[in-house]
Amino acid sequence: MAELTTEPTIYVTYIATTAEKCWAALTQSAFSKQYFFGQIIEGDWRKGGRIRYRMPDGSEHIEGEILSCEPPRLLRFTWRVVAMPGLKHLPDSIVSYRIEDAGEGVIRLTMTEEHPTPIDERLLGGGRSGWPAILSGLKSLLETGAVPKIAPPTPPQEMLDYMKEHGV
Amino acid sequence: MSNDFVYVTYIYSTPQKVWDAITKPEFAKRYWFHYNVSDWKKGSRWEHQHGDDSGKIMIDGTVLEADPPRKLMITWTRPDKSKEPSRVTFDIADDDSGLVRLTVTHDQLEHDPAMAASVSGGWPKVLSNLKSLLETGKTENIWLTKNKEG
Numbered sequence: 364m365a366e367l368t369t370e371p372t373i374y375v376t377y378i379a380t381t382a383e384k385c386w387a388a389l390t391q392s393a394f395s396k397q398y399f400f401g402q403i404i405e406g407d408w409r410k411g412g413r414i415r416y417r418m419p420d421g422s423e424h425i426e427g428e429i430l431s432c433e434p435p436r437l438l439r440f441t442w443r444v445v446a447m448p449g450l451k452h453l454p455d456s457i458v459s460y461r462i463e464d465a466g467e468g469v470i471r472l473t474m475t476e477e478h479p480t481p482i483d484e485r486l487l488g489g490g491r492s493g494w495p496a497i498l499s500g501l502k503s504l505l506e507t508g509a510v511p512k513i514a515p516p517t518p519p520q521e522m523l524d525y526m527k528e529h530g531v
Numbered sequence: 532m533s534n535d536f537v538y539v540t541y542i543y544s545t546p547q548k549v550w551d552a553i554t555k556p557e558f559a560k561r562y563w564f565h566y567n568v569s570d571w572k573k574g575s576r577w578e579h580q581h582g583d584d585s586g587k588i589m590i591d592g593t594v595l596e597a598d599p600p601r602k603l604m605i606t607w608t609r610p611d612k613s614k615e616p617s618r619v620t621f622d623i624a625d626d627d628s629g630l631v632r633l634t635v636t637h638d639q640l641e642h643d644p645a646m647a648a649s650v651s652g653g654w655p656k657v658l659s660n661l662k663s664l665l666e667t668g669k670t671e672n673i674w675l676t677k678n679k680e681g
Contacts (some may be wrong), residue, residue: 367557
């Protein structure tokens, strides 16, 4: 029997930028296309508004509801994978981006992926391999201006096994 | 729930530069505040010395595995030996596109929850600063305003 878990995934990075620039990079598609594997973010930036990440071809990947929207400090939203029919049965996760001042010209960005409803622990591998790639690219983009070329990591084998079992 | 700490960062650099940044004091001083001293041979002692050059040892241990510039595994011991040592592994991978994936795994922390809490706060600072230094030539001003663990 698969192990169920509510363990969050947390990734912290320090970036030499301002809270406002980091907020813009998280919420504007002109930036997300450059570091989020080409994906396009869209949002109705208020509590209760919808948020989406679209694939580069425009198809929906992630869809959710904004739970907190406090620019430039906190964005928290539900996260539902809609791109793959086999994953539509999964409970919503909650993703948040918190931006805090951490020094002169430096912010601390904390990404938290929560699982209020327990999920198969094999699914955690997707976020644990993906977030470091996405947020390393975000840091490079904000600090150097160069467009990062980090490819999406191959999903861990245990996640592929899960997806195979569920006909994804 | 395990208290192993794993941190992955992607850096535009080379494996050799990342290896040097971890193992060479002149380099580490620029982004780590403290720095590491050893001959980096398997079985050798290593010391994490205070950045003020007083020679004060903050952490020490033994080199368990050294495969430059790909892998370094060390024990991580409080100098007063008041707790069982933990273990740190640096894995340095690259894909020929000028991008290095550095994975730092700090495990065997079960006997020292205070150390687990300290290093989980410290590694993101150290490794963010390392990435900034290698990509931009500059470090971030996080040390002067925040605590200096790690």
